[in-house]
Amino acid sequence: MHELGIVMNIAGTVLDVMKEQNLTTVQKIVLQVGELSSVIPSYLHECYPAAVDGTELADTVLEIEVIPGNARCKECGEVYNLLKQKRICPSCGVDNWDLVSGKEFNLKEIAAC
Amino acid sequence: MDEFKVIEIKKSIFEGNDRKAEELREDLKKRGVFLMNLMSSPGSGKTTTVMRTIEALKDDFRIGVMEADIDSDVDAKTVSTSGAKVIQLHTGGMCHLDATMTEQGLTSLGTEDLDFVVLENIGNLICTADFDTGSAMNTMILSVPEGDDKPLKYPNMFAMVDVLIINKMDAAEFFDFDLEAVKERVFKLNPDIKVFPVSAKTGEGISEWTMYLKNEVKNWKEI
């Protein structure tokens, strides 16, 4: 299961931060997930409680911010959403772009003490 | 009760794995072990291509194979008939391998007496692309029956691999497979990619692939 492995990566990242910053209790974890990353937020929410059960993160709340998959057209500079526009630039009609955002998978912040 | 404060972190979740992978790659480089991460959809011909590759290079290198199929050890049994050193990785239902799992696999394989190790990754084109395994080369197999539009559907994978092997070319005419269209789509996503059309069944194109691979392994061991 993809999301289970990913939650283990999240937990690892959070535990590293706790150690670095001498934190004892985490209340909330906020992630940023890009539309074009391989992570599916609803699956993540679903398997999160099971994955952290019995660990230091057992009672944490998981929040996910979705980042749009945006591109900048190399012909005309228009910035547009790749999924909504089916990758084609809405202003000049070409499929030639640089990715601006959407592949993120970040730990944005945590609430902890 | 203590007040919770919000702490901004902005750290990639993949960063831990990326760091681990980099360490593993450096360690393998020092020890002269070339690791190839082989990815594809299920049934594209990974095992058949690995058999052909071993056959071509077994006099040049000492070869090991790690099979990461989810449930069975059928592929490991097949590959072990080639004379290469083979292990089956138990992935516990995961759909990708990360650097830690790869390192554990390498430890149980034992790499002291090996020059070249193939990791037959789990058959999945989506998330295997996100996890650096520590390999020296990322290779993907696309097979003709999967269709020439795959690069449009899985751009992440095509953008990250070093080599694309297009397998089952013997069946191209039955599937209206347009090789030039695939190349065009792939080069657009990844201008540096090397593309090798082959048939693991007939052996067509295999020597171009293995000659290239042989050079890459040699360079890795020498420089």
Ligand SMILES: Nc1nc2c(ncn2[C@@H]2O[C@H](COP(=O)(O)OP(=O)(O)OP(=O)(O)O)[C@@H](O)[C@H]2O)c(=O)[nH]1
């Ligand atoms: N026509 C044709 N068939 C091939 C070729 N290469 C492999 N096959 C067949 O495709 C099927 C799958 O091949 P495998 O090598 O087992 O593929 P795989 O990617 O290892 O499969 P999994 O490990 O199950 O994902 C087998 O029936 C092979 O005989 C080829 O070049 N041409």
Ligand SMILES: [Mg+2]
């Ligand atoms: Mg196989």
Ligand SMILES: [Zn+2]
């Ligand atoms: Zn445009």
